[in-house]
Amino acid sequence: MTGNRAGTSVDSSSNPDVLVLRRGTHGMPVEAYAENLRNRLPETTVKVADTPTAERELIHETPIVTGMTFDESLLEHAEKLRLFACAYAGTGHLPLEALADRSVAVTNASGVHGPNIAEHVIGSMLAITRRFHVGERRQRRREWRHYQTHEFQGSTVTVVGLGAIGQAICERLEPFGVERLGIRHSPEKGGPVEEVFGYDDASVYEALSRTDYLVLACPLTEQTRGLIDEDAFDTLPPSTVLVNVARGPVVDTDALVAAIRRNGIRGAALDVTDPEPLPESHPLWTFENVRITPHNSGYTPRYYDRLADVVARNVTTIRETGSYRDLENQVIP
Known part of the structure; x- marks a missing residue:
């Protein structure tokens, strides 16, 4: 050459x-x-x-x-x-x-994409946990009034997909004092988590039932398309926060909207959506407990x-x- x-x-x-x-x-x-x-x-x-x-x-x-x-x-x-x-x-x-x-x-x-997307995920979970959006709204109103928040330490974070991005997320979670669960296609490969589950229904639902923060970092395949559907939202505790940096169709959008409307989850941070771009008239824009970024975590x-x-x-x-x-x-x- x-x-x-x-x-x-x-x-x-x-x-x-x-x-x-x-x-x-x-x-x-x-x-x-x-x-x-x-x-x-x-x-x-x-x-x-x-x-x-x-x-x-x-x-x-x-x-x-x-x-x-x-x-x-x-x-x-x-x-x-x-x-x-x-x-x-x-x-x-x-x-x-x-x-x-x-x-x-x-x-x-x-x-x-490991470092940048992992930082986006950590930031999203902490922002929702500490309810920074409430503080921002009160700052815009110049309103000095306390509000309740949550604590990240001691919670269980389930990461779906333990490729390079999923592993980078789990490694950065280690100092936060949380339990880390992983879901991957080949659970025998392990990962930087306390427990690894496969994609079979029994394993997935066991992990979801224990989850406080659900992070989607998996590729979109026939196995993961619609993985987080109505049954999954019914299994997740109502206190769960969803963070999606995978692909929009991993989540059933109608089921997500329904779960938010009935307070079936605490909130969501969506860097990807289905459809994408998200139409201006879509109800996901209107929920105070949903944070949307325009497929930007990879930047x-x-x-x-x-x-x-x-x-x-x-x-x-x-x-x-x-x-x-x-x-x-x-x-x-």
């Missing part, structure tokens, strides 16, 4: 070693991601495709492509593609079968730094071994 800091224009005389697709995330320009890669891989040609035409032309001879998503139509032009490094932790939006059929390895950004100014670390390590491994197998965060071998 040869050093070249070429920018975004299409240059057929110099094919890139790594191509960055044009779509960025969190309002951050994708060129900043490319620059992070160049800093870590000074002997590697990294280019950004800033138009659909540039993507089609540059991908023709490029072995490694990275980006937020991958349009299946690009495969028609990607004759030399060996690796797609997805810049998201989730890969359900990718044409995985088509990539696998072309023997293209796929990696994801698992671990990139961090260090996103591209952490992502570039993972991709650069994999590029180095490929250069040293000549193999596209056994890469960090590999989804498709």
